[in-house]
Each structure stands twice: as C-alpha cells, then as structure tokens.
Amino acid sequence: MTARPANGHQAKLLRLLRDGGPNSRAQLGDQIDLSRSKLAVEVDRLLETGLAVADGLAASRGGRRSHNIRLNPDLRFLGVDIGATSVDVAVTNPELEILGHLNQPMDVREGPVAVFEQVLSMAAKLKASGLAEGFDGAGIGVPGPVRFPEGVPVAPPIMPGWDGFPVREALSQELGCPVMVDNDVNLMAMGEQHAGVARSVGDFLCVKIGTGIGCGIVAGGDVHRGVTGSAGDIGHIQAVPDGRPCACGNRGCLEAHFSGAALARDAVEAAQQGLSEELASRLEANGTLTAVDVAAAAAAGDATALDLIREGGNRVGQVIAGLVSFFNPGLVVIGGGVTGLGHNLLAAIRTQVYRQSLPLATGNLPIVLGELGPTAGVIGAARLISDHLFSPA
Numbered sequence: 001m002t003a004r005p006a007n008g009h010q011a012k013l014l015r016l017l018r019d020g021g022p023n024s025r026a027q028l029g030d031q032i033d034l035s036r037s038k039l040a041v042e043v044d045r046l047l048e049t050g051l052a053v054a055d056g057l058a059a060s061r062g063g064r065r066s067h068n069i070r071l072n073p074d075l076r077f078l079g080v081d082i083g084a085t086s087v088d089v090a091v092t093n094p095e096l097e098i099l100g101h102l103n104q105p106m107d108v109r110e111g112p113v114a115v116f117e118q119v120l121s122m123a124a125k126l127k128a129s130g131l132a133e134g135f136d137g138a139g140i141g142v143p144g145p146v147r148f149p150e151g152v153p154v155a156p157p158i159m160p161g162w163d164g165f166p167v168r169e170a171l172s173q174e175l176g177c178p179v180m181v182d183n184d185v186n187l188m189a190m191g192e193q194h195a196g197v198a199r200s201v202g203d204f205l206c207v208k209i210g211t212g213i214g215c216g217i218v219a220g221g222d223v224h225r226g227v228t229g230s231a232g233d234i235g236h237i238q239a240v241p242d243g244r245p246c247a248c249g250n251r252g253c254l255e256a257h258f259s260g261a262a263l264a265r266d267a268v269e270a271a272q273q274g275l276s277e278e279l280a281s282r283l284e285a286n287g288t289l290t291a292v293d294v295a296a297a298a299a300a301g302d303a304t305a306l307d308l309i310r311e312g313g314n315r316v317g318q319v320i321a322g323l324v325s326f327f328n329p330g331l332v333v334i335g336g337g338v339t340g341l342g343h344n345l346l347a348a349i350r351t352q353v354y355r356q357s358l359p360l361a362t363g364n365l366p367i368v369l370g371e372l373g374p375t376a377g378v379i380g381a382a383r384l385i386s387d388h389l390f391s392p393a
Contacts, residue, residue, distance in 0.1 A: 003051050005393075006392060006393075010045065010392070011390050011391050012032055014052070016032070017069065018096065019095075019194070022068040022070035023070075047069075052069050052072060053070060053071075056068050071095065075093065076136055077092045078091060078135040078137070078382070080141065081184055081374075081377030082108060083211070083337075084212065085211060086104065089103075089122040090102070090375070090382070091131045094386070096195065098379065099132075101375065101378065102126065103374065104122060108159050112162055123135070135176075136389065137177050137178045137179070137388065138175055139382055139383070139384035140168075140179060140180070140181045140182075141183065141188075143183075143214075144157065145230045147228060150166075150168065151179065151180065157247040167181045168180065168181045183214060185214035185216045185232060186216045186223050187384060188206055188336075189204075190383045191372055191375065191378070192206055192333050192376050195372060196333075196376060197368055197372075203218065203219055203330050205320070205327065205329045206218070207234070207332065207335070208335050209338040210336040212235045212259050213234060213235035213259050219327075234323070235259065236254070238250070238254075239257050239318065240252040243257060254315060254316065254319050260290070260337055260338050264288070267294050268288070271283040276297065276305060278297040278305065279302065291337060291340060295340045298341070309348065313341075313346070314349075314351075316345075316348075317348060317350070317356075320353050321352055321355075331365070331367075332367040334367065334370065335372075335376060342369075
C-alpha cells in the first residue's frame with residue numbers, strides 16, 4: 001500500500017470504515033462534520049486512491065440509493081505479539097478481523113536476531129497459506145519499554161540483548177512494508193478497545209500479568225505512552241519496602257513479588273518445603289512449576305495454591321488501587337497469561353481496589369478479565385499499524 005489519506009477528514013473516514021465496517025455515504029455523513037458536497041469529494045478521493053472501494057447498494061433512506069463504501073478488502077496487516085516465552089503472529093483484513101494466527105514458544109532472552117528469524121518464518125507460513133500476497137503494514141509488540149517514535153526498546157529488564165535494537169527499521173527492511181513498534185501491554189489495551197471488553201470505554205486501564213507486569217493506559221480513547229514511552233510500567237512500582245531483588249536492579253518491585261515468574265518460584269519453594277502435596281506431586285512429575293500448575297492446584301482445592309493466588313492478587317490490587325485513585329478510569333481490564341488463575345485472582349484484586357480507593361472512584365468501576373486472550377495483542381498490533389497508515393502522510 002503506497003497511498004495515504006491526504007487530510008484529517010480522509011483519515012477519519014478510513015478509521016470509521018475500519019471500526020464500523022461497510023457504510024453508506026449517508027451513514028458516514030452522520031458521523032463526520034462535513035457538508036454533503038465536501039463528504040462526496042473526500043469519499044471519491046479515497047476511492048481513487050484504492051484505499052476504499054464501492055461495495056454494493058446501501059439500504060434506501062428515501063430518494064436514490066447510494067453505494068456502500070468499504071476499505072479495500074485486499075489490504076493485509078501483520079500483527080506480531082512477542083511475549084517473554086512465546087510469539088503470536090497473525091494476518092488481519094483491513095477491518096482487523098484475524099484471517100490466520102500462529103503461536104510458537106520462544107524465549108525472548110535468545111535475543112532479537114533469533115526471535116525475528118522465528119517471526120519472519122511464521123509470517124512466511126501465513127503468506128504461503130494464501131492469506132496474503134504481501135503485507136501493507138506490520139505492528140510489533142515487545143515485552144519491555146519502547147521509545148515509541150523510533151520503535152526501539154530501551155533497557156528492557158527481561159530482554160537482555162534488546163536494548164537499542166532498531167526493531168522498526170530491521171523488520172521494515174525484511175518485510176518490505178511500514179512497521180510500528182510498541183510495548184505489548186499497550187497493544188493488548190488497543191485490542192480489547194477494538195474488539196474486546198473495552199469497546200465502549202474511553203478511559204480505562206489494561207493490566208497484563210504475565211512473566212512481568214505492565215499497564216496500558218487509555219485516556220480519551222487514545223493510548224497514553226508518556227514523554228518517552230515508559231508510561232504504565234507498574235511492575236516496577238515498589239510493593240514491598242526492602243523486598244526481593246528485581247531484574248531492574250531495585251528491590252521490592254511488584255513484578256518481583258507477583259508475576260508469572262515470581263508465582264512459579266514461590267510455588268516451587270512451597271512444594272519443596274512440604275506445604276503442598278498437590279504442588280509437590282506436580283513438581284516431581286514435571287521438574288518445574290508454572291502458573292498453570294498453581295491454577296490447577298487451586299482448582300483442586302489446594303490451600304497453599306489458593307494462598308499464593310490471593311497474596312499476589314492483594315499486591316496487584318494495592319498498586320491498582322493507587323492507579324484508580326489517581327486516574328479515575330471507567331474500567332480495569334486484567335489480562336495476560338496469569339489470568340488463567342481466574343476468579344480467585346480477580347476477587348483478590350477487586351477486594352483491595354474497592355477497599356482502598358475512594359467510593360467516588362469505585363462506585364461504578366468494573367474490574368474484569370479481558371475477552372480476547374492471546375489474540376488481544378495481535379489485534380492491537382494490527383490496529384497500531386492501521387492507525388499509522390490511516391493518518392495523513
């Protein structure tokens with residue numbers, strides 16, 4: 001795709017068509033502040049660029065029926081969500097519906113070269129399956145702070161070897177299309193906003209609890225990244241004074257006391273100390289423990305596993321309570337791999353937030369699990385690149 005919208009009106013029309021699907025000129029006119037003649041000019045210009053196409057006759061609203069307008073169905077976006085332990089790659093159509101999705105285990109600590117070899121291999125498989133001849137743009141999420149304008153990770157604690165790596169530039173050359181890069185939790189928030197539980201909410205927090213912990217902040221419908229791109233790095237808020245050492249170099253960070261990695265470590269310690277027969281048997285069988293094992297043990301009624309989940313939920317809830325008092329969101333979404341712990345975790349988080357934040361902030365505040373699971377990140381990645389491409393050049 002070489003064409004870009006020429007002005008803000010065209011950009012808004014493209015985003016309306018992306019988010020709402022095919023629309024008649026009259027319906028588009030109801031959503032954009034343009035005269036009928038000006039609207040007609042801008043729509044015709046979009047049709048000339050090939051970004052949008054006519055799509056059959058619209059329902060009559062009296063008078064001559066007009067054509068529906070839709071985004072060019074041949075447009076293809078690549079969404080890539082790199083986690084600490086796995087990679088998700090998906091192809092979407094211009095309305096960000098997933099056409100194909102692959103997931104592979106991958107350790108982000110192997111470094112950017114190895115990870116991107118895997119990403120490019122997965123993208124090639126999706127192309128070979130006939131889903132795309134090429135990509136019009138790609139969005140990439142990484143599990144660490146990103147200097148957003150340049151698309152470069154900056155000192156990511158769980159990503160050795162990634163500091164300063166030119167992700168956007170390198171992948172743009174390999175894929176032959178524009179690329180945008182962001183923190184993975186921002187993309188999860190954008191995915192839930194586009195197609196998940198946050199569809200109708202303009203101000204919300206999206207907390208991802210995986211190997212690490214982060215928070216996507218959406219204010220007025222837009223992701224708030226801060227001046228340098230590090231907004232929402234709540235995993236490194238101190239939760240326990242003089243607590244455990246953290247990968248970032250500080251002590252007592254939330255992430256050091258509750259995350260996928262911290263929970264696994266605590267579960268192994270509990271099993272080795274004889275505090276849980278259920279966890280001990282799983283450790284003996286598998287040689288290691290994960291959040292999945294803790295969730296299974298809790299489901300079987302294991303008291304130690306339940307205590308680990310509740311204690312972790314309490315710590316996360318304490319931090320979120322401070323965020324709620326500060327930001328006053330309309331919704332808090334909890335996502336990430338550790339959400340397999342389910343409603344025991346959610347109940348502990350809710351209890352702390354509702355107890356510690358002021359009633360004015362929590363009186364009508366839903367705290368819910370995300371709807372999209374592992375697809376939230378790839379949908380958010382596709383939305384990220386479409387936001388860029390559907391902006392004036």
